[in-house]
Amino acid sequence: MKKTCKIVLSIALLLLTSNTVFSQKVVRYDLYIKDTLVNFSGKERRAIAVNGQIPMPTLTFTEGDTAEIYVHNRLKEETSLHWHGLLLPNKEDGVPNLTQMPIKPNTTHIYRFPIIQNGTHWYHSHSGLQEQIGMYGNFVMLKREGDKTFRKGIDDLPTVPIVLSEWTDTNPDNVHRMLHNATDWFAIKKGTTQSYAEAIRQGYFKTKLKNEWKRMLAMDVSDVYYDKFLINGKNESSFVPPLGVRGLGNKVRLRISNGGASTYFWLTYAGGKITVVANDGNDVEPVEVDRLMIAVSETYDVVVTIPFENTAFEFLATSEDRTKSTSLYLGSGVKQLTSPLPKLKYFEGMKMMNGMMKMNGNLDDMGMQMSLNQMDMNVVMYPEITGDAKKKDKAMKDMKMTGNNYNSNKLSDIVTLNYAMLKSPTKTTLPTPLPFGKGQGVRLLRFELSGNMNRYVWSLDNKVISETDKILIKKGENIRITLYNGSMMRHPMHLHGHDFRLLNGQGEFAPLKNIVDIMPMETDTLEFNANVDGDWFFHCHILYHMMSGMGRVFSYQNQAPNPEIPNPKLAYRRLKADDRKFHLMAENDFATNGNDGMAMLQNTRWSIGTEWRLGYSNMMGYETETHFGRYIGKMQWFMPFVGFDWRYRKFGIAEQETNLFGQSNSKDNRSLFSAGFNLTLPMLVILQAEVFHNGDFRLQLMREDIPISKRLRAGFMVNTDKEYMFDLRYILKKNIAIRTHYDSDMGFGLGLTANY
Ligand SMILES: [Cu+2]
Numbered sequence: 046m047k048k049t050c051k052i053v054l055s056i057a058l059l060l061l062t063s064n065t066v067f068s069q070k071v072v073r074y075d076l077y078i079k080d081t082l083v084n085f086s087g088k089e090r091r092a093i094a095v096n097g098q099i100p101m102p103t104l105t106f107t108e109g110d111t112a113e114i115y116v117h118n119r120l121k122e123e124t125s126l127h128w129h130g131l132l133l134p135n136k137e138d139g140v141p142n143l144t145q146m147p148i149k150p151n152t153t154h155i156y157r158f159p160i161i162q163n164g165t166h167w168y169h170s171h172s173g174l175q176e177q178i179g180m181y182g183n184f185v186m187l188k189r190e191g192d193k194t195f196r197k198g199i200d201d202l203p204t205v206p207i208v209l210s211e212w213t214d215t216n217p218d219n220v221h222r223m224l225h226n227a228t229d230w231f232a233i234k235k236g237t238t239q240s241y242a243e244a245i246r247q248g249y250f251k252t253k254l255k256n257e258w259k260r261m262l263a264m265d266v267s268d269v270y271y272d273k274f275l276i277n278g279k280n281e282s283s284f285v286p287p288l289g290v291r292g293l294g295n296k297v298r299l300r301i302s303n304g305g306a307s308t309y310f311w312l313t314y315a316g317g318k319i320t321v322v323a324n325d326g327n328d329v330e331p332v333e334v335d336r337l338m339i340a341v342s343e344t345y346d347v348v349v350t351i352p353f354e355n356t357a358f359e360f361l362a363t364s365e366d367r368t369k370s371t372s373l374y375l376g377s378g379v380k381q382l383t384s385p386l387p388k389l390k391y392f393e394g395m396k397m398m399n400g401m402m403k404m405n406g407n408l409d410d411m412g413m414q415m416s417l418n419q420m421d422m423n424v425v426m427y428p429e430i431t432g433d434a435k436k437k438d439k440a441m442k443d444m445k446m447t448g449n450n451y452n453s454n455k456l457s458d459i460v461t462l463n464y465a466m467l468k469s470p471t472k473t474t475l476p477t478p479l480p481f482g483k484g485q486g487v488r489l490l491r492f493e494l495s496g497n498m499n500r501y502v503w504s505l506d507n508k509v510i511s512e513t514d515k516i517l518i519k520k521g522e523n524i525r526i527t528l529y530n531g532s533m534m535r536h537p538m539h540l541h542g543h544d545f546r547l548l549n550g551q552g553e554f555a556p557l558k559n560i561v562d563i564m565p566m567e568t569d570t571l572e573f574n575a576n577v578d579g580d581w582f583f584h585c586h587i588l589y590h591m592m593s594g595m596g597r598v599f600s601y602q603n604q605a606p607n608p609e610i611p612n613p614k615l616a617y618r619r620l621k622a623d624d625r626k627f628h629l630m631a632e633n634d635f636a637t638n639g640n641d642g643m644a645m646l647q648n649t650r651w652s653i654g655t656e657w658r659l660g661y662s663n664m665m666g667y668e669t670e671t672h673f674g675r676y677i678g679k680m681q682w683f684m685p686f687v688g689f690d691w692r693y694r695k696f697g698i699a700e701q702e703t704n705l706f707g708q709s710n711s712k713d714n715r716s717l718f719s720a721g722f723n724l725t726l727p728m729l730v731i732l733q734a735e736v737f738h739n740g741d742f743r744l745q746l747m748r749e750d751i752p753i754s755k756r757l758r759a760g761f762m763v764n765t766d767k768e769y770m771f772d773l774r775y776i777l778k779k780n781i782a783i784r785t786h787y788d789s790d791m792g793f794g795l796g797l798t799a800n801y
Pocket residue numbers: 503535536537585586587590591595
């Protein structure tokens with residue numbers, strides 16, 4: 046895959062079929078999916094290549110063709126391919142355990158469907174986390190000759206297919222596990238820890254306090270640290286336009302897909318304005334902007350001007366968190382760069398989040414009706430727009446005062462694309478619902494995008510896929526969906542098999558899309574005509590959110606059985622298994638005074654965990670506490686549990702102390718069942734209340750991971766058995782820390798902590 050970016054692998058077969066009067070072109074591709082080793086950042090890692098390359102080859106068709114795609118699975122695991130944004134029969138949609146069974150190792154699966162649309166789309170694996178390690182590619186469908194919608198000066202330009210993506214040296218299963226364990230390792234790598242020391246240095250101590258008072262962790266615009274960002278599989282690449290079109294004033298069309306698993310990209314260009322001509326594969330009226338954000342899994346077609354001979358303009362894609370970027374140079378010769386985006390002002394973002402977050406964990410929109418990315422709340426973090434503090438305060442005040450229809454573009458001269466600016470060149474109104482009368486057959490649905498960062502739970506209406514049934518819809522009816530984002534992160538919501546109209550104020554010319562990115566507190570409405578039978582996935586396209594269960598399935602009533610799913614019940618059970626997975630977390634401190642650790646298995650709601658302490662020498666003894674509980678509520682601040690305590694300490698027994706309630710204190714010799722709860726209090730302090738089966742009570746307060754500085758964490762514990770502990774931990778590496786602590790029973794200790 047090293048230098049084979051432009052391999053063309055199409056084997057096109059022209060067939061005359063006997064049962065139609067028209068000649069029908071069948072375009073066949075053979076895709077060989079294999080394990081490979083890559084080295085994007087100095088470390089050799091496993092990836093998946095298709096036909097030897099990453100990204101997967103660009104597949105090109107013309108509207109009217111029939112696609113025949115042979116997928117040869119040469120992996121040791123199951124796979125699938127989903128044709129993103131395509132209108133096709135349900136059984137060809139490529140969602141394992143929903144529209145087909147997974148493609149088994151060493152088998153070939155054939156996807157065959159008519160191409161009934163045109164535009165820039167893409168395709169990717171829908172199995173596990175394979176998309177993160179190479180399984181994404183462009184899927185381009187050209188307009189047929191004589192198409193009435195053909196646009197001179199746009200559709201006849203030379204085009205450059207572009208797939209954006211990201212690379213992490215961490216195995217994606219481990220990334221997913223670490224996200225569920227609320228790791229701050231990614232923040233350390235990104236330089237976005239927002240510790241107390243950093244807060245004090247930058248004058249935001251009160252902001253940090255208030256943030257923790259409201260039970261929030263450090264804020265960020267993205268979850269995962271990536272080692273590299275890629276355009277067409279490279280961090281830097283170039284495109285030299287064909288001879289005839291070189292020279293300033295000529296234009297090229299970039300067909301851009303965001304194949305990143307979880308990264309939004311800012312797109313900027315050194316050669317002037319960017320003209321947006323299509324979005325999610327559908328034409329829009331050309332609109333000139335200085336920059337745009339492409340959400341995860343969106344596609345944009347843009348037209349840009351190419352440079353003089355001997356010059357190359359930089360097309361820059363910067364991750365939303367602005368940690369890194371990737372460039373494509375258009376032209377050859379002296380590189381003309383575009384200015385890099387300045388670092389985000391994270392504490393300003395934290396301050397904004399503080400303002401939005403109510404004590405109960407719900408967001409407070411302060412009466413603003415936000416939608417369509419028009420008012421980007423993150424603008425307070427953009428130095429290029431809200432520069433100095435004064436201007437930023439004015440911007441915030443303006444936002445609050447004008448409320449409705451506020452537009453971030455009014456804050457500066459920089460024009461940023463938002464959804465309200467997208468207009469279809471043709472009417473997109475839905476047909477009158479078929480089996481119904483006028484004004485009937487419109488189905489209204491509403492979902493709140495929900496979730497919480499601390500436990501990395503992402504859901505709709507606080508329910509994950511496995512906790513819900515398929516949503517039945519009727520063929521012929523129009524479905525109108527209102528989405529409100531009540532979570533603290535943005536989500537690109539994707540509908541399979543249909544284009545929807547995004548109601549954006551353009552009336553009959555509302556743009557057709559299959560992804561809508563919704564920022565926190567925004568409300569958006571979309572609608573589509575239910576016109577193709579099947580079970581269609583509707584989900585957040587951030588890979589780790591989807592795998593956590595953020596989605597639903599729309600299922601057409603009375604549809605014929607899907608021949609690809611021989612056992613629907615089994616398939617559905619497997620589909621649900623994805624978000625039910627348990628994630629392991631473990632830690633052990635090898636210290637001078639003993640051994641101190643814990644192991645925990647957790648999923649969306651359930652938690653089973655054990656803590657242990659083994660004392661050495663004169664503190665000889667052991668204790669273990671095991672709790673099995675269930676997290677309750679959207680914010681999951683409350684966890685009732687049952688448990689078992691088992692401890693023995695030789696030297697303590699004689700003392701016969703009492704606890705703070707005057708009851709017998711069995712802290713040195715106990716073998717008891719218990720019931721109780723954990724409650725997360727302001728400042729992220731956990732109150733644990735427990736009653737043992739002999740009637741003794743115990744209350745305990747604890748806090749872990751107080752971010753003192755970038756790598757220094759503090760913690761404490763104190764309880765009514767008159768036990769206490771405090772510790773300091775310096776994080777050396779992803780899995781290693783130096784720790785010092787003082788424990789009322791075990792004394793002072795210094796050690797190395799290993800965590801998984
Ligand atoms: Cu999401």
